[in-house]
């Protein structure tokens with residue numbers, strides 16, 4: 001590595017990144033980056049495992065883990081090695097040709113989820129979009145819904161991504177306002193309400209699309225029996241059950257999938273985020289054969305979907321999950337997280353919901369907004385993200401040690417005093 005160039009010139013001189021401090025880099029983003037995010041004022045320069053380091057060398061425990069894209073921590077050695085090996089061999093073919101990494105990725109991912117077939121895509125939103133198309137096509141080709149009439153039933157307060165079609169069935173006005181006209185064909189019912197779901201599903205319904213736990217909404221966990229009810233209802237009414245496990249899946253809740261908590265097998269499972277190991281975007285629609293079989297050549301695609309680098313990293317991710325080690329860590333450390341948060345109830349925390357290494361923590365509004373608490377935690381060396389109002393979300397890498405977790409909870413206790 002060459003030594004960074006130290007600039008001592010005029011204020012106009014643009015130094016190499018290494019010479020610009022956090023404040024300067026934050027200011028530099030302002031005029032040239034779209035303002036669709038409001039990041040915490042921390043500028044990360046390197047990371048390993050559970051820890052990130054900023055431009056000035058300050059270290060932070062990462063308790064957001066890229067919204068669960070970093071379930072295995074930053075730069076997990078097995079994932080980095082898989083990526084390096086593939087970078088030196090083959091990175092892209094497009095699906096115009098076969099490549100030698102795709103079959104194994106699909107075989108092992110299907111086996112891991114207990115389903116049959118895989119449609120590889122890149123981002124989570126693309127997996128959701130693809131599932132919407134597949135469900136509609138299944139409704140017309142298999143179920144016999146009259147063309148153009150298929151409906152998909154979704155839950156209020158959902159988060160499934162940011163495309164035009166996906167925000168069409170969002171109930172978050174900030175996500176929708178100014179982006180219409182919207183895609184028709186969606187019905188929205190309250191989450192965790194089987195009676196409302198039953199009333200919304202009819203002979204036009206292609207699928208019910210829900211998150212087994214609503215992450216962005218504040219880690220909202222449905223009542224026991226809800227997922228079983230959705231499975232029973234969709235089977236009885238003859239429509240598909242699509243589980244968006246993009247944030248809840250791949251070890252986060254203590255199972256490979258969050259639906260395992262009720263031993264439910266959906267018809268379609270959507271994966272993303274952690275499937276790319278925090279290295280490359282990798283997403284997938286994983287489904288029963290009868291469902292994905294509706295797609296014929298030319299009807300759907302993606303230039304980068306299932307590319308060799310993505311398949312190599314995705315296979316390495318599946319390999320990590322095949323041992324069950326991370327699911328077990330999430331379960332065991334999840335108990336530590338739950339116990340620690342229970343201790344904080346009444347001491348700045350008004351309530352929380354958790355499953356595995358995932359928690360939505362409602363802070364006493366008198367102590368500040370979720371944003372303010374996140375900033376205080378940042379100054380104390382812990383990174384989290386607020387969701388709504390005074391709720392913060394904790395989702396540490398599943399590689400976190402119990403000492404680190406206890407340290408983070410002690411920090412939370414301190415900033416809430």
Ligand SMILES: *Cc1c(COP(=O)(O)O)cnc(C)c1O
Pocket residue numbers: 067123124125126128159160161162211215216244245246247248272273
């Ligand atoms: C993040 C997320 C998505 C969208 O994924 P992107 O990769 O950001 O497009 C979809 N569904 C859920 C549940 C998510 O958490």
